[in-house]
Amino acid sequence: MQKYFVSENDFLNKRITGDDVFHIRSVMRYRIKDQILVSNQSKTVLCEIRSISDKEIGYEILCEENGNHELPFFTSIIQGYPKKDKLEDIIQHGTELGVSEIIPTIMKRSVFKLEEKKKESKRFRFMKIAKEAAEQSNRDRIPIIGDIQYLNQIDFSSYTVKLVCYEEEAKHANQSRLKEIVSSLKPNDRIAIVVGPEGGIAEEEIAFLKENGFIPVSLGKRILRTETVVFYCLSVLGYEWELL
Amino acid sequence: MQKYFVSENDFLNKRITGDDVFHIRSVMRYRIKDQILVSNQSKTVLCEIRSISDKEIGYEILCEENGNHELPFFTSIIQGYPKKDKLEDIIQHGTELGVSEIIPTIMKRSVFKLEEKKKESKRFRFMKIAKEAAEQSNRDRIPIIGDIQYLNQIDFSSYTVKLVCYEEEAKHANQSRLKEIVSSLKPNDRIAIVVGPEGGIAEEEIAFLKENGFIPVSLGKRILRTETVVFYCLSVLGYEWELL
Structure with missing residues (x-):
């Protein structure tokens, strides 16, 4: 209905x-x-x-x-601003998959010119997509669409679990880190997940995020596009915590 | 590279x-x-x-x-033919997420007119998308794109695990079935997952699939679009079996 x-x-x-x-x-x-x-x-x-x-x-x-269609966590996707209309796909499918907040974030490798006058109309369009997707997927709440901002402008202090999806991590030893973290979450955790734009995350950004308590995680054996990374992360949160 | x-x-x-x-x-x-x-x-x-x-x-x-970028199972998505270009998105992101085979399937609620003369050119285009996505995501193999066919034409005999994603199942008791099945898979299992088109799966199709050994599974608490269902299923297979 x-x-x-x-x-x-x-x-x-x-x-x-x-x-x-x-x-x-x-x-x-x-x-x-x-x-x-x-x-x-x-x-x-x-x-x-x-x-x-x-x-x-x-x-x-x-x-x-009886409204009970939300993940047991507040899940924020800090999304490196991607090309074309990909952010709209991320908002739409991310909403279906239970995201709480999406912060469109201008990162070093974002191909995006920030036109101040278009910022608000873009955000308004994103909020409309989130509302419609929340209605269609039977969410209890509409996800928050944050202001478009730069990575170093974001206040990370409210998050209890901070992850960054980092392709290079896939080459290192600890493949199981994401699974360990996801399976040991606690209700009411506030999770921030940084997802890079198409060109990936720059080394200085990884250093900055690590300084701010972010843990790099690998998502398996293949290279995923930016939007696919979001779908993967939200899917596994639901799988681990909703299929009980 | x-x-x-x-x-x-x-x-x-x-x-x-x-x-x-x-x-x-x-x-x-x-x-x-x-x-x-x-x-x-x-x-x-x-x-x-x-x-x-x-x-x-x-x-x-x-x-x-050392090629080692494949899921340990043969995973086939039997995809109810969706609207617009959604099948292209499913092939692209499904390939990144490790799918072995996608069979575009005309189901009762597919909004799709089968033009025989366009069938081969469509399939050729799908195969090109799969090849490019396999190259970009560093797969070891290109997924197979099956012929466009009707649900009752498909030979299910080679599959060892058969699932159908069924929204109605979400209302019933056994929410954990997908997780139980995914976590108990064996290497070299051949998994078939039926995903309905936009209008969902008709009751007679569910009956037909159950007769053929398909188990209905729920994917959690929200209603997912057809393409999101595919991303969810493949993500959780990777999460459960690759992050070891």
Whole structure:
């Protein structure tokens, strides 16, 4: 069943406004008496549609839903800004796989010109993709999309577990480090995972991250693209902690 | 270092022909004395480029490489034919993640018109994507791209472990089935994983698959898109068996 995230105000007033009205009317083609899920990100309710107009959908609440679709950790992907539309794929699939936060990060090898005036419109588009993916995948919360920033501007102090996916690490001995760390996580851990852009992570960035407590981990025997690294990390968190 | 898969004939004659010549000359801009990896899919050698012409690259072998970049299983994704270019993404990222075979499969809810005359050109394109992704990710072998076929045409008899990713299963009790199966695999197992197209798997298809020995598995608490299901399954196989 389709879920819609609404503002606190719309949740209190039992209505849906904005872009979702078009989605309900013209994409899903819902009619009066059809059922939908509505969430304010702290509570989800099963609802029956009672009124449909150009600008607003009205509904009545049938019952509260048991929201339990989140990973037991706060998981932040600190993503080296990639080429083309890859960040949109990362946000979309990352949301399905349970990411809590994505911070688009300009790293040394990012091929990205920072145009100040476009920063906010880009972030707005990313947030829209995250909201739609969260609705479609039945998340309880919409992931946070951070400001586009430089690696050395990020405040790492809130994270309890800090990992950096580093291809060179694959050549060294300790292949099992990721597995050891993932399998020994504790509920409410706050995990930060740094993923480099296409050209990888520069040596000085690795040094900087290590100084800040980041542990380099290998993801196995093959070279993965930047977006694939994200899918791998989030998949294994779910596999280790949700299939119980 | 960039790898190139060549035919048995080119391997014997220490040369590279075809599209890779353009890649070496104009994309990578390699010069004489630069090093590359060359593979015939059973052996990989480190080589030094000795001659560059319009149609052929010549090389000398420096040493044999220890090829060990494959999952310990034969893993086949039986992929419900998805919309748009999603199959290309699945082949590209699936190859990075170690898939052995992808069979594009027309299922009940596939939105796909089978044009016989385009079948071969599509498959040719898929094989090219698989080859390039295998080279970039440093695989030892190029995944097999099967013929586009209907679900009931596939011969399942060679597979020793048969799974079907089924969203409805997520509502039932046994959430841990995938983890139990993956963690108890044996080397040389041949795994078939059925992944539905966008609309999911029809009930009669699930019945058919169960009759053929397929076990329905859940992939956790969220609804994943068809391509994300593939990335998840292959990631967890690598996580469980490569990070040792």
